Amino acid sequence: MLCLSGEEQQKPDLREKQSLKFVPSNLRNSWRTGSLVLIVVLAWLVISARLVYLQYIGHRQFARVVARQQVYKEKIPARPGDILDRNGRLLATTIVSNSLYVVPQRLENEKSVARICDLLQLDQAAFRNRLQENQDKLFLWVKRRLSDRELSGVRALDLSDDAWGFRQEYRRQYPQGALAAHALGLRDIDGKGQGGLEEAFNHLICGQDGHRFLIRDAHGRVIEVRNDSRVAARNGETLVVTLDSIIQLYTERQLQSIVEEWKPKSACAIVMDVKTCEVLAMASVPTFDLNHPEGIDESAWKNTAIASIYEPGSTLKPFIVAAALEKGLIQTDEEFDCEHGEYRMGKRLLHDHHSYGVLSVTDVLVKSSNIGMAKIGEKLTNPGLYEAVTAFGFGQKTGIQLPGELGGIVRPLKNWNIYSTGSIPMGQEIAVTPVQLITGHVALANQGKLLNPRLIRDQIDHNYFPRSEEEPAQVRPLVSTPIVSPEVADWLVQVPMVETVTRGTGRKAQLEEYVVFGKTGTAQKPDPQTGKYSSELHVSSFICGAPAHDPRVLVLVVVNEPSVGENHYGGTIAGPPAAKILKQTLMYQRVPFDHSSQTPPERTAQKLRNALR
Template identity: 30%
Template sequence: MEAEAQRAEKKRPGFRFWFSCRLLQGLGLVLCAAILGRSLYLQVVDHAKWKEIQIGQVQSVVAIPVYRGKIMDRRGQDLALSIKSPCLFADGALIQDPKSTAAQLASIVGEPADKIEQKLRQNKRFIRLRRDLSIEEAQRAMALKLPGIGVTSEWRRYYPFRHIGGHVIGFVGVDGVGLEGVEKAYDGLLRHSMRSTTALRDGGRRKIWLRDAPPPLPQERYSLQLALDGYLQSVAEQALQKAVKKHHAAAGQAILMDPQTFEVMALAVWPGFDPNNYVMHQPAEWRNRAIADAFEPGSSFKTFLLAAVLDAKSARPQDRIFCENGRIQVAAHTIRDVHPYGWLTVAEVLKVSSNIGALKLADTLGSERFYRYLDQFGFGKKTGVDLPGEISGTLRPLTSWRPIDLAVMAFGQGVTVTGLQLTSAVAAIANGGVMKTPRVAKAVLDASGRVVKEFGQDQGRRVLSSATAAKLRELMQGVVEPGGTGTKAALAQYTTAGKTGTAQVVEPETRRYSLDKYTSVFVGFAPVSHARLVMTVVIHEPQPEYYGGVVAAPVFRDVMEKALPYLGVLPDKKPRELPAAVRRVSTSSKRTTGEGVAMTSAEDGPVTVPNVQGLSLKAAVAVLKDFGLAVSPQGRGRVVRQHPMAGTSATKGTAVTIYLEEVL
């Protein structure tokens, strides 16, 4: 039986093989199903995760440098821009000998070696040691070949014209945040913010840029164009600085405004500062006095008294007032005029600036009406200019006025104003009686220079009737004519209107008027019939002369004589009103250059040298040629000086040397 079983087994030799094959096939199917299931899971269920890992292996995020937007003047001249600057840094993980490294870097960093050593011992991959290296300092640092020390580039703010317009433009801190001026007011618009993009990388983790996707270039944020005119700003600053130094004054300010749009075209403050090195100046020097300092306006405030009187019809320009021969008692106070006057018309009260005449006019007007007009003109309130740090000045509520207040406010005591408030109020008179909000910014531009937003002017509010404003302009014109207090502001070729002011300074310690400190003021505009510019000049504490007509008025004249021709404003004085030096321009046949300067053909005989200061070379040559004079130019830019001087007599063919400078 046993033998038969063995023989039967031999007859079935493929069973084990068959069974083994089936087993292997089953195991193979199970394995394939497992692989397929896993594959499906990875590709379907876990797809997002592995896709992210795959992208991370071949792509990387690249930061795109974005730098702070430019600030430009109205002609497109850069006033503030961002530039690359070397920065010294350390990789704390690679520093081998902090003490020796610090000792070698001390002269470059400008800090004690022990302080640098403390920084180097920090376990950080990036340790900033010093910003704003010079090229020479960066080369010295790299020449040391110190492990873990390197030089990279950062964006920093640069102000190419240094102190010019510094109080308006302001500056940014080391972190790129605006701290003063326009930089602060429009920080959200100008400030850089990092952007990013993706790039491919190879197995060595090096970035690969394809032809259709080149490396990203640094990008600029929006730029800001100001209403400020760089040339007018530099002219105003030069004239202001000259006056402050001449009169040994403590400070000064000068503001130029377009009365039609209320755009601030120049705002000069002295002492100035360089925003590139603002830390080298005292914080008090950063202050924009034109909006942050209030002062008593003195007799310049009589302008607004007359505006109220004429508009309310409480008196007429020809009405006569007895001025008490220069002395009057009001309550316990004695009010005096600089010169004793008897009978004066209302027009003459403004022209000679009689305090007694002013207080009598205020009495005819009454406190309530006077206060209402002052409030309409914006006194005691911020103008709303787009600059930080503006104050409101002081105009006490009508309910707190004492009997003496009406009298002294008539000639500018007991009330304080800012330079910009005073300029805006006079601009409303110059444009026919409409008050608007002053502006410094003009437009927002994108990186390609296209305007993306233009700051529109508000329609304004009427504060005077047009008839009253016209009559008041006529009275203000008398102030700069012979016999008035502002004759030193008169322009040779343009009709001019204005008002002087001289105010005692209130001592902050005693709250009493100083006996030897004054504020000198002149505010005016030209031409009278259609004012192109309004200007306020304030000189603080001049010595020894202090009258506004002597100290501040000449600054107005010096600036306006350059500004109006530069803006293409044609002379509007009649021939009999013009001095002999410029009468020829009005009486001869005229033509106009692209600069808008009137020119005539030369006449026979001696000629009077015309004033070409502020003109371009082309315009100056054309003017002098029409007068029969030759030209010898020196330099490039605009005319800042000339020889022979304007108004002198010269024979035909005389060469006039004109000195030109690249004035902002």
């Protein structure tokens, strides 16, 4: 076998390397040239394809982008409509104010930032951060709706660059300040209604914005205004509400006197026209200034007249008596043994505030006997009681046309028991809102006809646009639902409810000028810790109206948790201010004085009794 040495084994490799030296150089150059040409051709094809795409395929898309950058659609704000009271007094209006803006791209003088922040009381560090975050933008708000003092101060600065400018905006103004704050509501910085009528009728008040098109150059400057495509704004409608500014002022002053004297957690008052169920005044405390709502306590936002529920206590009793009379289960001259202050219903022992013996139906209401009412409840039974409270609208919203209204609480009939038979007639186991309660009492004062409460009297459209079918008129029709007969309603108002004021629990509400009818309510609140009724926490209320022979106005005052004094009875706390509101309202409306005595003549009472037989 032939063996090769190591030197001989390496020779073939050397021969291969030597053979490569003889490859022609022009062949190597042609390969490189071909590769370069191929790359150039591919690049040319890619560029050509892109040009073809831009020219033919993406042309329309890019043309639209350019048009959007050049043509700007500017909104023409609609002026929100005014709100007037029933006599045309201005409650809410809209004025033009100036707002300051800056163009971050053009801002060169940094000293002006510090001067602006000092003048407008802005946080300089926070504002500079905003500028930094929006440095590429062409628009940034500095402060909107400047006051006259702020506007004159900014103009006096004589800013050197053109980065600062003003735009005119609408600003909501409330000429009466805090008057009817909860009923009116307000509009936020962007003009959107928040609470009250401003929110409920925002779609009518705010109107419809218009627009126009502006042509801008590459720097964002307007070079042309295209008025040929302008769409005019449709200004908001003016609402005429049922509130009366004078009566509202009377009411709020009396509420303030309650706050000063009794230091309650909250309080509210409602004044209603008996014939139409129109709200003449609606007030709630704590309250706030509509022009300066910033920094107010959170509790002040709540409209307790529609959004606070409580057990009505004795103010519910006339409805139960009305239902029993209407069904013929009791008679006006019937008497009830009130068991000298103690009466057992099953396992429950009921008590009266005083030891009463035999009382007539009238005296059961006048003296507010719980035992007498419990015996009337036994005659009605639970189904009859349930029918009575629901017929007068409890457990459902009244539809007062204000946001945030609650429907109260009426438990399903299947959950009622023997305790309910005694509790419901005395105003327990049921929760109502003040607006529900006064609406129910309006039915009694209006000969048994339940009306839907109203806040809007009229709408004024200042535009020459026909109303579409999708925009029906918002003024609610006067809907009347008979609940009890006129004879039953008249007897309740003119006999027991009048005598409640003349010789019963509402004596402090008597007026020399008018015969007043009313009912007191003193409801115990549950103790948050024990869950049982508290002897210290109360809701004191009083409902009253006049003249008794032809009721015109009804007033309800509800005081939640008075914190001073020993006796928190409704007749003591809520009665006197309610009577003052009633008197001022009737005199303001020029209702003639009653020339009869406070106690209705016996022949009138007898006539009503005979009508019920």
